[in-house]
Amino acid sequence: MTPVMGEYIRPEAVAWAAFILVTALTFVGALIAVLPRNIIYNVFGLATCILGVAGLFIFLGSEFLAMMEILIYIGAISIAIVFAIMLSQPMHVQIPPAWRPKLYLSFAVSAVVFVAFSIIVLRTPWEVALERGQDWTVRRLGELFLTRYELLFELISLALLVAIIGAIITAAALGGGRKSEGGS
Amino acid sequence: MAGDLLLFLPEAACLLMALALFGLSLPRVQDQRRVHSWTMGLSLVMVAAGLAGLFQEGSLFFEAYRVDLFSQFFKLLLAVALFLVLSICRQLTGVEERYQPEFFLFLTTCTLGMMLMVSAVELMTLYVALELSSFSLYILVPLRSGDNIDVEAGVKYLFIGITASCVMLFGMSYIFGAVHSTYLAKIAATLPLWIHQPGAVIGLLLTLSGLLFKLAAFPFHFWAPDVYQGAANQVTTYIATASKAAAVALLIRLTALSAGTSLYLLDVLMALCVASMTLGNLAAMVQSDLKRMLAYSSVAHAGYVLMGVLTMTRLGYSSAMFYSLAYMVMNFAAFMVVVKVASGGQDLKISDLAGLHRRAPLLALTLMLALFSLAGIPPTVGFTGKFLVFAAAMQDGHFWLVLVGMINATLSLYYYLMVIKAAYLAEPAGPREALAVSGPTRALNYALIAAMVYLGLFPRQVLELAEQAVRNIF
């Protein structure tokens, strides 16, 4: 970037624009993930939202996390969801519109939660820690994984293992070959 | 390191068992009997390890993991619960044969998760351990063969579970924000700084919701009836016994963080406690499926436990500990009968118990005692548990809460009596053959009866142990 450009486009402005962009991505993505009745749009909405969140993570100082966010959510979870959709329901079948009161009630209660928690967040005098470390490196994360969070690390691998075995058993075996025409 | 291993003994045994079961699950064809015998043997080792580790104290993994009497008490409880549940898995008719090693495996990992959970004193560890145990259960529930309801139950369980865990995480994030730490010890140490911050208290409350889910307390109880009914009988037994104990342990640890200084927290917990008791008992009255009824009763019992916990006094915590032990014993006894009577692994209507007193007098007796115990009739352990819990609440001045609790106990008697009536009075429509009760089962029955009465009349040792345990939670 030339200095000239810099005079017109100040870094703060860029940052602002970027921030607004990621925020918008997040919200719009979230709404798309929730509102349309077509399930495949929702997945795209989720992906969009994840991108926005990843952007926010960058703003919050952790590029590593942003990367992981995209990797895991878009690379793994969204893809898995898409597969599941393809395995489960024909995409062209339109789901009938929702029962209205349910919609309103859901909205109302979510809104109440939002209002209540916003006020709580505003009322809380969040205090900054007295001493603050500045080590944002990935190396530090790695260290922590092997020391302080060693148990956690082991645990989550165990959890993932259990999840995978479980998913295999559940998805591959359950219902397969057995009576399957039940249900209402 | 040897000392560390000793500290980690129960968990190590559990891990070992999980590995062994994993190995057993690999071959295509298994001898079911052999697998069960192995499992039983291993779980016995685990119980031994739990006993050996009972009085260990120390801390592991950079203070994230704390071994003290409190956690070891619950670990022993968990090991015993696992052993008991496995002991009624000999005829695992509710689960397809080729998945039985996995079935045992998931039971074990679930237990492992809970064992880690009761010792975890760091929020993230706690959370992940909780999830580990939850995952195992999510998978165990739909493992039942036969009906469709198992998967439906699994899905409902899962969704309520992950919602609760989301809420819990959200709450943890607020705690983290307010206290800047995820270590319970630090949180407790800076209590005066954060306890009056709305965010922190709400955070704590939301965090508790994950445990209330485990405990099946209102309003996170909705899974309980469906899962109890939908899951295989043995799985239900496990959920009803072991997982409750772990939830109580964590609930105590987390509630203790506030040291009873937040009236708001107290109010909310009291409301949930009353709602749990009342809703559970009322809804249980109209059930016809035995397991479903017991599920609602477990909601009510969650309320009783909460009553002990919400006092946030030593007596309250120790009484809640005692109650969880009591609950485990009596609930197991009830479910054991369910498993034995529903020998085909099917669901059991209350009316199916008709004529039980002639088909299997011993089982009927155990059932009656277990139900009276659940209803809180002395001299059973259930009464002593309730008494202690109520005493704790009264000590804290919650007279009305105790009154409501007692009224609820009376209400609950109604539906327990309905079951007893079915077992002792009703005559089956057609002739039913006598149930074969094997020697070990007989011994198990005697042991359970003895335990229910003994602990009811002589609570002293356990109570003192519990009091010693809660003296120093952090």
Next chain:
Amino acid sequence: MNAGFPYLSAILLAPALGMLVILLLPHGNQRAVRWVSLVSAVICLALSVYLYAAYDRAAAGLQFVERASWVPSLGIFYYLAVDGINLPMVLLTSIVFFTGVWTMWDLQHRVKEFFALMLLMVVGVYGVFLSLDLFFLFVWYDVSLFPMYPLIAIWGSTRKEYGALKLTLYLLAGSALVLPGILYVYFQSGLFTFDLVQIAQAGLPVEAQYLGFFLFLFGFGVLAGLWPFHTWSPVGHVAAPTAVSMIHAGVLMKLGAYGVLRVGMFLCPQGLGDWSPLFALLATVGIVYGAFVGLAQTDLKYVIGYSSVSHMGLVSLGLATMSQGGLSGAVFQMFAHGIMTALFFSSVGHIYDRTHTKLIPELGGMAKVMPRASFFFILAALAGIGVPCLASFWAELLVFIAGYRAYPVLGVCAVLGLVVSALFMLRVVQKTFYGVKNERFAQAGDMTMVMIVPRALLAGTILLFGLLPRLALDLINTGVAPLVGMFK
């Protein structure tokens, strides 16, 4: 403290061991079951009679004390002792227990379970009467209640399941007030002990006594058949099998009144003052009301059930007067009414066994058909009317005097209730035992000599204590006296 043989524990243990033995007996061995029950009943009876005789009336106070710490951290004690209040109750229990076992000798249906449950219930009853520790008192209280459900629901008659359910739920609802009360007292006393005597000696704050007595009054009052919480009692009586009715009306209802006295009044003597007018009012309403409702009944057991309501009202009235005479009368009335009702039910039980009906219009002329059974019933009825020289007369006398002294109007109403109860008792006697006999039951058959034994024991007790009331009152007065001192 009397060192030496633990008589009280022995009384508690005899039926408990009996129950265990019965449970362990092989199925089908009904003879052995009966004999085991009878042996334990005889042991209890012998020990009770011995205690009754050996109690040092001059020394008074608590005797035969057995006290050991049970759960020290909570201040729970294993604390058994007798004084002038509970010793008659223990004797009553033993007599009714013994006669109850004997009365059920011919039971054929699920014998083992029946006697095991009955023994369990008796253990509970003894426990309540003997324990001076609040925790144990409550434990035994509930232990004595819950066997009622199977006992009535399995072996009962008319609407047995309904009656059993109602009774059990009702009574345990009562205990739902008692437990909070006990805990409340425990913490209010500040002593952290469940030792009843200690708490009573230390005294509770007056405000605490106020609430405490309320809880005990209505909690235990339900079991004592206090109006308007009495409806479980006739329904339950009607449904229950003979021996259970005997124990139930004879002993269990006394547990309620005993609870009000021993727990409520000992612990909250000052709180009682404010409640006593209400208490006395409910008691009197119960007396009159029970008698009037009894007039309209057509089922023998309902009649007795309502007469129990009426008579237990007398006990309550005696308690409510807070005077030496009233309390003595109440305790004596508990004893006398227990024996009397047991006699009632055992006679009705015989009639029902032989005729399979207890509806008054269907019976008639029973005095011709079964003169012995009729004799016992009529004797009980006379005792119920308050005929002098039968035990309950003295009790009623004392209660009336005290009741009139404390609440003149209520006292007069209560005496009036007695006339109505005479009317309905005699009506029943007339319709059932006199008049034209129903030929259907001409061959029903009277009691055999063996069956007379328990009834004769009960009748003899009524007569003995009726002719020699001091046998009981000298003892009861010693027990009541310290309590009266506490009211001042």
Next chain:
Amino acid sequence: MDPVAPNGNELLLALLAMGLPLLSFFLVFFVTRPWVNLSCAVSLVCSGLPLSAAVWLLAGHWRMEAPILWQLTWMEGGGALVTFGFLLDPLSLLMLVIVTAVSFLVQVYSLGYMAGDPGKAKYYAFLSLFAWSMISLVLASGLMQLYIFWELVGLSSYLLIGFWHHKFSASQAGKKAFVMTRLGDLGFFLGIIVLLLNLGDLSILGLNQQAAARLTPGLLTASALLIFCGVVGKSAQFPLLTWLPDAMEGPTPVSALLHSATMVAAGVYLVSRLFPFYQGSPQALGWVLVIGTVTMLLSSTMAMVAEDIKQVWAYSTVSQLGFMLMGLGAGGYFAGVYHLATHAAFKALLFLCSGVFIHQYATNDFFAMARAGARGLKVPMLTLTLAGAALSGVWPLAGFFSKETVLAALAELPNPAWLWLGILGAGLTAYYTFRLLFVMWRPRRLEPPPEHGERAGHGAHEGHGAAVYWVMAAPLLVLAALTVLLGAAGPALQSFLAWGRPLPAGAHHTWLVWASVLVVATGAGLAWLEFGRAGAAQQGFLSRMPGLWNLFANRWYLDWLYRWLLDHVVYGLFSRLFTLNDRRVVDGGIDGFCRATLGAGWLFSLLQSGLLQYNLFTMVLVMALVGLYFLLV
């Protein structure tokens, strides 16, 4: 007059009199019941010995100086002290002799009367029980003891009236007697409690000597009246008089013993026993007088229309009891007691005589008896006449003298109305007595003697007719002798009852004697005109006044009133309402509450609709509420 302790001899005799009948009751009831003759023997011995003892005591203390008192504590508690013991003074000794004598005679008589009855042994047991209670009542040293035995006497009465309980009317009458006397006893009991609470002393001597001084007049009157309620019940005074005629359902000897001579007289005895106490309250005595008078007149009118021989004597008993109470109420202590004594003799005699007829002819209707040839039975017929004359007050029989004393007492009253009413009563008595006697003596149509089998009255006793007859006749003769002799014993008795001191001599009204003789003669003459003379229609003048006749025959509708009260108030109103309330409100409320609870359970289980999202919704809603609550706090 401080009481003295008994010497050994007196103690023994008194205790013998009190104890033997109880012993006999237990022996007969529980031991010897299967052996009828043995039972009778035991019972006879145990009533004969007390009679001897009583006579011995009376003879030994003919000139006693001070009452003899002996007592034990029976029960003690709550300020109430109940003693058991005996108080021997002239009154109780006299009454003791009367009771034991009549009791013994009746027992002898019953040997014949109850011959062949399957329940004879039980009957004797009950008689013994009665004798025990009555003797203990008479000798009672304290009011509480008196009350206790008063109740026991009622119980024996109940048992004996209902002795033939297979007869519905008999058991009904027994019940009625018990409940009505009980109603009166309610007042008695309350009176005792009032005295106990205010005086603290229930000994009879204490009451008589100190009550007037230590009680306020209001309390004294109240307690006296309350106690008098018991008298009203027991002595069948207005308004509780209807049980006594019904009580005639019992065996006739029982009527003779209980319902004429002794038990019903206990009421009068009680007033005499407490006479000094009553004298303390003129109002109370006034009420006694009023009640006595009303009763006497009412029951006399009833007797005028009765056709059942026992009914006539029953009404007459009621009226004579009322007459005694009039005497007492007028202040004539001796008058009341004297009439009590003579009445016991001639009324027992009347009943026993009637019993012979009833036994013989198996009917209670004296018209029917007469037609059947009753006058053929000489001994009973003569004694009946004698006793009837005594009842009417014919000179020189006992009744004449005692009636005169009562009238004399009435004459002392300032208001002459009482006297005239008393004389009117005497006239009525004479009328109905002679009505019966004339009917018996002069039957209109004589029927042939009924077949032997038809008079199977109360069992198979044909076999030993003559023996039975004489066993029954012997007591009649003894009583007849007494009826004659007691009239002469008046002055002696008077000095005995007054502790040997001559009473202040009241004015002797010669005109009174003539007046009463005139009235009696009028009554008897009227009866002669209507029933006795040849060709009389044997229809009383009342039968020409159907209104009055109905009123009298229906006992002034008193029974109807009671029936109505019982049916409509006790059963129809209280009992029904209370029962409804019990079913619907009290019990129904509980059941409704239970149903509502179950309904609530059903509602709550609807929350579990199976729709996952509703459950999640509830969760979130609660979360939201919790958040909101926080903001509000």
Next chain:
Amino acid sequence: MNSLHTYLFIALVLFCIGLFGLLKRRSLIGMLISVELMLNGAGLNFMAFNRFLAPDPAVGQVAVLFIMGIAAAEAAIALSLILALFRKIRSVNVEQARQLKG
């Protein structure tokens, strides 16, 4: 943009949108997606506190990483269960899975 509250609000909005979706969507997969949004909201909170308040900037990151891991595992199990349910009732509509009730 550089204030704690901004991020907390964004996180809260995400969380609430997730809640809304969770309650509204009838497709189980749609509900799963909503849950992921909620988890992200929680993660965002952690990072925000980490950035503005916490003493050690690594802690929040670690937490978020673990949340992701858990989310992945959850998704795996959830999807497999949804598929199993689909095989049984031929639908992923949550309103059709209502055999268990009462």
